[in-house]
Amino acid sequence: xxxxxxxxxxxxxxxxxxxxxxxxxxxxxxxxxxxxxxxxxxxxxxxxxxxxxxxxxxxxxxxxxxxxxxxxxxxxxxxxxxxxxxxxxxxxxxxxxxxxxxxxxxxxxxxxxxxxx
Amino acid sequence: xxxxxxxxxxxxxxxxxxxxxxxxxxxxxxxxxxxxxxxxxxxxxxxxxxxxxxxxxxxxxxxxxxxxxxxxxxxxxxxxxxxxxxxxxxxxxxxxxxxxxxxxxxxxxxxx
Numbered sequence: 001x002x003x004x005x006x007x008x009x010x011x012x013x014x015x016x017x018x019x020x021x022x023x024x025x026x027x028x029x030x031x032x033x034x035x036x037x038x039x040x041x042x043x044x045x046x047x048x049x050x051x052x053x054x055x056x057x058x059x060x061x062x063x064x065x066x067x068x069x070x071x072x073x074x075x076x077x078x079x080x081x082x083x084x085x086x087x088x089x090x091x092x093x094x095x096x097x098x099x100x101x102x103x104x105x106x107x108x109x110x111x112x113x114x115x116x117x
Numbered sequence: 118x119x120x121x122x123x124x125x126x127x128x129x130x131x132x133x134x135x136x137x138x139x140x141x142x143x144x145x146x147x148x149x150x151x152x153x154x155x156x157x158x159x160x161x162x163x164x165x166x167x168x169x170x171x172x173x174x175x176x177x178x179x180x181x182x183x184x185x186x187x188x189x190x191x192x193x194x195x196x197x198x199x200x201x202x203x204x205x206x207x208x209x210x211x212x213x214x215x216x217x218x219x220x221x222x223x224x225x226x227x228x229x
Contacts, residue, residue, distance in 0.1 A: 009157075031215075032215075033215045035217065035218075037220075043205070043222065043223050044220065044222050044223065045207065045209075045220035045223075047217050047218075047219065047220075050216075050217050052215075091159060091160070095214070095215050097214075104214060105150070105162065105218065107152075107159040107160040107161075108159055109157060109158060109159040110159050
């Protein structure tokens with residue numbers, strides 16, 4: 001089962017439109033962290049935000065905002081007044097308590113955002 | 118402060134050849150990771166290390182080996198490359214288990 005689900009594979013918006021990227025996660029831990037990363041066409045992975053499970057306050061950074069709702073296990077990302085430079089693949093990720101073996105950091109499959117000028 | 122660097126950036130191998138990918142970080146991070154990224158599958162963890170001299174398997178470890186002889190370096194080896202290992206490989210590091218992972222620029226590997 002997917003730990004992190006990004007149901008939107010591709011989104012296209014016209015410049016200056018607002019866009020929300022959805023992220024749903026699954027964990028049984030009470031302590032965990034959620035992340036968003038951006039991967040522009042150049043290929044590098046750029047960290048955007050880290051949020052712990054005890055802090056449900058929404059966060060705003062410029063045109064970016066994040067809505068964390070534990071009740072629905074969602075951590076959605078909104079870009080306001082989108083710009084062409086926002087075109088990228090965006091990944092949501094979950095970090096939970098390390099187990100004896102295997103993963104503790106899980107990425108979603110990404111949402112490819114295209115902003116049309 | 119270079120962050121996380123990866124060598125090489127590109128490589129083409131023939132089936133059966135071996136190679137080593139080098140990851141280096143200058144942030145004094147304890148944890149290091151190797152991921153592979155394939156279209157439509159996001160990033161999948163291959164191996165990781167929680168400190169110098171330690172390694173552990175991730176989600177897709179088969180066909181790969183790793184070593185962490187020095188804290189700042191994490192090597193990923195392919196002993197006998199297969200076409201299924203054609204991918205983009207990312208290295209990352211973090212200070213602790215829950216911390217933000219910082220990524221290298223990636224290595225694009227093609228196995229013919």
